[in-house]
Amino acid sequence: MTDKVFEKAITKQFEFDEEVASVFDDMLNRSVPFYKEMQRLTINFALNFLEENDKVYDLGCSTASTLIELSKHSHSKLDLIGIDNSEAMINRAKKKAKAFGVDIKLINDDLDNISYENAKLILSNYTLQFIRPLQREKLVKKIYNNLRNEGIFIFSEKVISSNKILDKQYIDEYYEFKKTQGYSEFEIAQKREALENVLVPYTEEENKKMILDVGFDHCETLFKWVNFATFIAIKK
Template identity: 65%
Template sequence: MNDKVFTKPIEKQFEFNEEVAVVFDDMLNRSVPFYKESQKITEFFALKQLKDGGLIYDLGCSTASLLISISKQLKIEAILIGLDNSDAMLEQARKKCQALGATIDLQNADILEYDYKQADVFVSNYTLQFIRPLVREELVKKIADSLKKEGIFIFSEKVISHHSKLNKDLIECYYDFKKEQGYSEYEIMQKREALENVLVPYSEDENIKMAKNCGFSHCEVVFRWANFATFIAIK
């Protein structure tokens, strides 16, 4: 189904409700530059890391597209757990898993409070940016503590530049991309206003510093387009 969420005037801040959930896959593909390519990279590293009997968590799994794709490529037995706090998203995820025959443990959970088991891989696709900065580092530390030695955390985030002109140009470049995907100026403006103070991005350097402060031995960008980046952090 095509994303037309912001063709009408917004009445509240952005939330992952039923209206968003039913068009979310289209929204991602048209709103996140090279989304499929960044997901392929994420899948590659996740599959290399997972061993027989291993465990992967997807934090903010939305409609479970990533875990479904990973499940189809697995040559071993592994546990795939998707966590999200939106019932609407999880409902879409369950429908997709059933239709595609994917065995994934989908749970409604607060990723800040969840009791994680020792895992091989954590994935977070454009989720940290929705976690309040005051507790974001606390979550990343919890992820590091819950990973096995040499485990990995793969996360994608919208990023900012602290150079004011460059940051402005990056935003303009991104808006041009959205227009090429068929979004109108009005839809772009509406979504920007809905996300105000809901989505709070860090810079590339700030994300790397956060990961290292939280116990990861290494962190770097493995894919970037303008102000969108995919990171890998190694415990």
């Protein structure tokens, strides 16, 4: 379905409800520049680390697109687990996984309530940015503690610039991208207002510092387009 969520005046802050879940795949593809390329790189790099029966968690899995693609491209059987606190998203994910014939354990719960035991790979695509900073760092520490040695954490985030001039240019460039995807200025403004104080982005440097501070041995940017970035972190 086509994303038309913000064609009408907003009445509440952004949330991943049934209305958003029903158009989420279209929203991602039209709202996140090079989303498919980011997903492709995530899967390709992840597969270099994964072996038979390795456990993979996707935090904020939404409609399970990344786990489905990972399964399709893996030559090994993987233990796939998707977690999302949106019941609407999990319901969509279950239907999609069934349609593609992919075995995924899908859990509707808060990320803090899950124990990511024996994880070889943990994914988080545009999820941490919706978690308050203090809780975000606690979750990243939990991710580190539960990863096996040689495990990896791949995550994507919207980022800001510490330079005000560049940050304004980031925003302008992103809005121009959204216009090319068919979104009107009204829709763009409505979504920005709905996300105010809901999505709290870090700079690229702050994301890396957070990762290294909890104990990861290495973190670098795998992909970046203006204010969207994908990072890979390794636990030795």
